[in-house]
Amino acid sequence: MTDTPAPRPNPWIGAISPYKPGEAKLAGRAEPIKLSANENPWGPSPVAIETVRAHARGIHRYPDGGATRLRERIGFLHGLDPDRIVVGTGSDEILQLLPLIYCAAGDSVVHVRHGFMVYPIAARRAGAEPLAAPDTDYTADVDAILATVRADTRIVYLANPNNPTGTMIPGSEVARLHAGLRPDILLVVDQAYAEYLDDPDPDGALALARTAGNVVVTRTFSKIYGLGGLRVGWGTGPVPVIAALNRVRTPFPTATLSLAAAEAAVADQEWVARCREANRAERSRLAAAIDALGNHGLRAVPSAANFVLMTCPETGPLSAASIKAALEADGILVRHLPGQGLPHALRISVGTHEETSRVIGSLARLAA
């Protein structure tokens, strides 16, 4: 052993708890039912799959780093200026870059207590302090968020609908949150699950991002569009914010095949509408089956997304950990998030009709 000094990461890097993805493997099961990552169980538009095949021959060329055609299609669909859209390696990339742009070490970033794991990671990457605002019955509480904001707060993240709770606040509350924030604080509304609602801008945040100087909205192709494996997301907001993102993003954030698939997927809104309907039907069935076991201490938190947070008794055979193990024995993977303050709950992604029936059957057997 020598005493030569080793490279040392910045001190705030050690404070990051690495992101834990939903489990995908189950010992002894070649193909478990994966309901742990809020993916689209029906997959992407068949047109997107064909398009990927057709573009395979061109992969020796670099992709269009500026995602021109995809931004045009997104802009057309949502009535947005393509120049005010940035495409990233999943919406994750955009969410993670914002604190690097807007926070200095020691500044703070606010997110809701039972919120998406990426926000505190993104804050810490920039040396900022993540501040968790308490929520009310698993729902973002605007007054609590505003009370958590400090003089050194630079960003407020709001996932709406929220992950992992599935709850949503209405446009009037988003507007109240925005009105209560200083104009130098960036409000980031993460609409990863917005396409699961009928309204094309279910909380009015896209409209806000068109006019306000401090609102960014992010969306993803990983959820209803079924392209999680291809890593495509986007954001829209004020010109200076988009310009800053374009300065710091990687030069080619999205691969050729990913761009081609996303362009095809966004053009197939019929598929999106079918998935939205199917999700609604299966989510209702799942939530009703959970609530029917209310006398056993199970409850489905009302969800606007493609998953249901099921709260469980603290102990016993129907505790979250026991149910997770029992579902695994039945070949079903769900998400337990004790590290996010939810040791008593499981997040179950909505599956196909057959997958949902399997979950409902397992829960009913467990409670019998």
Ligand SMILES: Cc1ncc(COP(=O)(O)O)c(C=O)c1O
């Ligand atoms: C609220 C929320 N935002 C963003 C993402 C990340 O999406 P992407 O795959 O586009 O990085 C997820 C994924 O689970 C999410 O739940």
